Amino acid sequence: LSDGELIQVTEDPGFDSHPFWHPDGRSLLITSDRKGQMDIWSIELPEELSGNEGIAEPVPDFEFVQLTNEEVTQYHPQWSPDGKTLGYVAYQNNRSEIWLLPEGEQEAVQFPLDLNGDFAFVWSPDGRQMVFDAYDERDILAIWLMDFPDGEPGKLSDQQNGTAHPDWSPDGSIIIYQTRGNLYLHDLATNEVTPFLETRSETWHPKWSPDGKTMLFTSMQSGNIDLWTVPVDGGEATQITFDEAYDDRGVW
Secondary structure, three states: OOOOOOOOOOOOOOOEEEEEEOOOOOEEEEEEOOOOOOEEEEEEOOHHHHOOOOOOOOOOOOEEEEOOOOOOEEEEEEEOOOOOEEEEEEEEOOEEEEEEEEOOOOOOEEOOOOOOOOOOOEEOOOOOEEEEEEEOOOOOEEEEEEEOOOOOOEEOOOOOOOOEEEEEOOOOOEEEEEEOOEEEEEEOOOOOEEEEEOOOOOEEEEEEOOOOOEEEEEEOOOOOOEEEEEEOOOOOOEEOOOOOOOOOOOOO
16 A cells, blocks of 8 residues: 555454465455365455555455365465466375466366475466475475476475575566575576575565565564565665564565
C-alpha cells in the first residue's frame, strides 16, 4: 500500500500462511486449514487493494476461493510467471512432492522428481527453469536447478552446512539462497558464489523486489521473527514489522 498501512486480510481461526501474488496483482494464494486440512486458497482482492492507490474506508470484504481439496497437506503455492499454472507442494507417504494444476484443468498432476526434500521451488522469471531445495546423496539440503518442464535437475550448491530458500533475481541471472542463517548470491553465468548478507542471527526466506533494488527477508536480528529489507547494492538493513507475532514469508 502506498502509505505503508498494514491491512489484515485473513481472520479465520485456522492457520493461514505461504502468501504468493498472482502475476496480475489482483489475488493472493495462501495455504489454509480453515476447512480442516491444509489446502490452497485464492484471495480475490477488491480493486482498492489490487493497485497502488491506497485503500477505501471501510475495507471491503475479501473473497476466498478454495483451489484444492485433497486429503494431504499442501503448502508453498506458486503461480507460474504467465499465471497459467498453479504449483504447490504436497506432503504424503512421508515425502514432499511438487504438483502442478494447469489453467482450465480439474486435477493436478505430480511433477516427477526422484529427489526428497522440502521443495521450496520458484520458477525463473521467464518460466523456462525451476529452482528448488532438496537433499543430495549426502542427505544435505542443496539447491537444484532444472529446465522446465522436462529437464534433469542439476545440483547448484555444494555446501556442507546445507542451503535452502532460493529466489531469482528479476533478470534471471542470479539466485540468492540461505545457508547457516546467512544469504549468498550465486551467479549463473560464472558460477561464482558471493556473500550477500551475514548476520549474527538466523536469516531466511529472501525475496527480490520486482525492480531488483531491494531484498526482503525474515530475520531474528531484533530478537523476534520479523521482516526486514536491505538495498541490493549495499546499505543498512531496515526492520519493517515490529509485532511480537511470527512475521515470515514476505512476498512482493
